Amino acid sequence: MSLALLTFIGILNETSMNVTYPGLSRELGVSLDTIQWITTGYLLMVTITMGTTAYLLRQFAARRLQLTAVLAFIIGDLMCALTPNFSLLLLGRLIQAVATGLSTPILFHLIFTEIPRERLGAMTGFAGMVISFAPALGPTYGGWISAITSWRMIFWLLLPFVLISLVLGQLYIRNEPLGNDKRFSYGSLTSLAVALFAVVYGCATIGRQGISWRLLIWLLVAVVAFTAFVYINNHGESQLFDLRIFKNKSLRLSTLTYFNLQFINIGISLVIPLYAQYVLHASSTVAGLVLLPGSVFGACLAPFAGRLADGQGFAKPVTFGGSLLLIGALCFVVFQPRLTPLLVMTFFIILRIGFNFAFGNTISNASVLVAARNSADVNSIFNMVQQFAGSLGTGFLAAVLAVFQNNGQGTLMDRTYNGGRVDYLILAVLAIVVVLAIVVNYHWQKQDQSRGQH
Numbered sequence: 001m002s003l004a005l006l007t008f009i010g011i012l013n014e015t016s017m018n019v020t021y022p023g024l025s026r027e028l029g030v031s032l033d034t035i036q037w038i039t040t041g042y043l044l045m046v047t048i049t050m051g052t053t054a055y056l057l058r059q060f061a062a063r064r065l066q067l068t069a070v071l072a073f074i075i076g077d078l079m080c081a082l083t084p085n086f087s088l089l090l091l092g093r094l095i096q097a098v099a100t101g102l103s104t105p106i107l108f109h110l111i112f113t114e115i116p117r118e119r120l121g122a123m124t125g126f127a128g129m130v131i132s133f134a135p136a137l138g139p140t141y142g143g144w145i146s147a148i149t150s151w152r153m154i155f156w157l158l159l160p161f162v163l164i165s166l167v168l169g170q171l172y173i174r175n176e177p178l179g180n181d182k183r184f185s186y187g188s189l190t191s192l193a194v195a196l197f198a199v200v201y202g203c204a205t206i207g208r209q210g211i212s213w214r215l216l217i218w219l220l221v222a223v224v225a226f227t228a229f230v231y232i233n234n235h236g237e238s239q240l241f242d243l244r245i246f247k248n249k250s251l252r253l254s255t256l257t258y259f260n261l262q263f264i265n266i267g268i269s270l271v272i273p274l275y276a277q278y279v280l281h282a283s284s285t286v287a288g289l290v291l292l293p294g295s296v297f298g299a300c301l302a303p304f305a306g307r308l309a310d311g312q313g314f315a316k317p318v319t320f321g322g323s324l325l326l327i328g329a330l331c332f333v334v335f336q337p338r339l340t341p342l343l344v345m346t347f348f349i350i351l352r353i354g355f356n357f358a359f360g361n362t363i364s365n366a367s368v369l370v371a372a373r374n375s376a377d378v379n380s381i382f383n384m385v386q387q388f389a390g391s392l393g394t395g396f397l398a399a400v401l402a403v404f405q406n407n408g409q410g411t412l413m414d415r416t417y418n419g420g421r422v423d424y425l426i427l428a429v430l431a432i433v434v435v436l437a438i439v440v441n442y443h444w445q446k447q448d449q450s451r452g453q454h
Helices: 002-015 018-028 037-050 053-059 062-082 086-114 117-148 159-172 186-204 213-235 243-247 249-278 284-289 292-312 315-334 341-367 372-407 412-453
Strands: none
Touching: 002 037, 002 062, 002 086, 002 117, 002 159, 002 249, 018 117, 018 249, 018 284, 037 086, 037 186, 037 372, 053 062, 053 086, 053 372, 062 086, 062 159, 086 117, 086 372, 117 249, 117 284, 117 292, 117 341, 186 213, 186 372, 213 243, 243 249, 243 372, 249 284, 249 315, 249 341, 249 372, 249 412, 292 315, 292 341, 315 341, 315 412, 341 372, 372 412
C-alpha cells in the first residue's frame, strides 16, 4: 500500500498539469511545445531512473530506496509549488520524477518476489489499476484545482499523502536485497539516457520546425547512442539489464504491446483535454472531467481482469482488451466531426476498459516467460518501456498539435481540429498494431506450449 500510494501520487502528478498548459503558457511566457516538457521531461526522467532499478533492487533494501524516493518527491514538490519561473518548475518536476522512477519498479518487485504465482494476475491487476487510473485522473485533478484556485495547489495537496507513504513504507517494507557481484554500469545508463532523450527531443522539435534535418540528426544520435548501449551492456564488466531475455520472441511482442498500450493511454490523456478546450470550448474542469468515468471504470475492472487471467490464462483478457482499445480509438477517428464532451467521455470509457484488461496482464505474462532470476530485468525494462512510451506519446502528439496551431490556416479552433485528426489517426494505427501483436503473440505461446507437452 505504501508503494502503491507513492506510485499513484507520482503518476497522477505526471498528467495533472496537462489541462493547465494554456494558462501556464500565458503566465510563464512560453509556447505550447515548450510548456509540454513539464510532462514529457517528467516521463523521460522517470524512464532513465527506472533504468537503474534492476541493479538498485539487487543492491539496496527496498525500504531505503522508498525513503530516497519520498525525499526526492518532497524536494521537487516544494520547488514546483514555490517556483517563480518555468526553468525552476521544470527542474522540480525532474526531481519529482526520480521518485516515481524508483517507486513503480519497487512496487512490481515486491509483487514478483513476494506474491504466490496463483495470485500474480490479481496483484499485477491491482498495480495496473494504480498505474492506469492515475494518469487519466491527473487532468481531472489538475483541472479542478486550477479552476478554483492557483495551479500551485496541485503540488501542495499531494504532500500529506507522500508523508503517509513515508511512514507506512518505513514501518512495513522488510524484504532484503539479493546483492550484486559486479559494479553498476554507468556507461550503459549514460548511452541509454542519451538515446532516449534524443528520440523524445527530436520528436518535440516537430512542433516548431516540422520534419526537418534537425529531427533526422537527433534520430541519428539516438541510433548511435542505442547501439553503444547494446555494445557496452553486453561486453562491459557489468550489465544494466540482461538483454538475452529478448531471444524469446513472445517477450519481444509483449514489449511492443506494452509500449503501444501506454503510448495510447498517456497520449490520449494529453490530447483530449487540449482538444476539449481549444475545439469544444470546454472549461479546464470539464476537459479534465471527461476522462474521469473511463478512468474509474477501467481501474475498477483491472483486478477483475487479473483474476480472469489467473483462472483462464492471459490470452482471453488481453485479446478482449486489445479489441476494445481498437474500437475506442477508431471511434475518435470516425466520429470526430460530431464529437461532444459526452461522446468523448463515452469513447474514452470504451478505450480505457480495453486498456486495463490488457495492460497489467501483459507484464504478468511477460514475467512468466523468463527464468525467475530475470524477473528484475523484466520489471525494470517493462517499467522503462511504459514510461518512455508515455514520454514519447506526450512529446510527439503535442508536437503534432503545435505544428497545426503554429502553421495551419483558419482559426485556432480549426487548426487544432486538424491537428487532433492526425493525432487520433496515429493512435488508431497503434491500436491496430496492438491487436495484431496480441494475436500473433498468443498463437506463438500456444504453439510453444503444445511442443512442451509433446
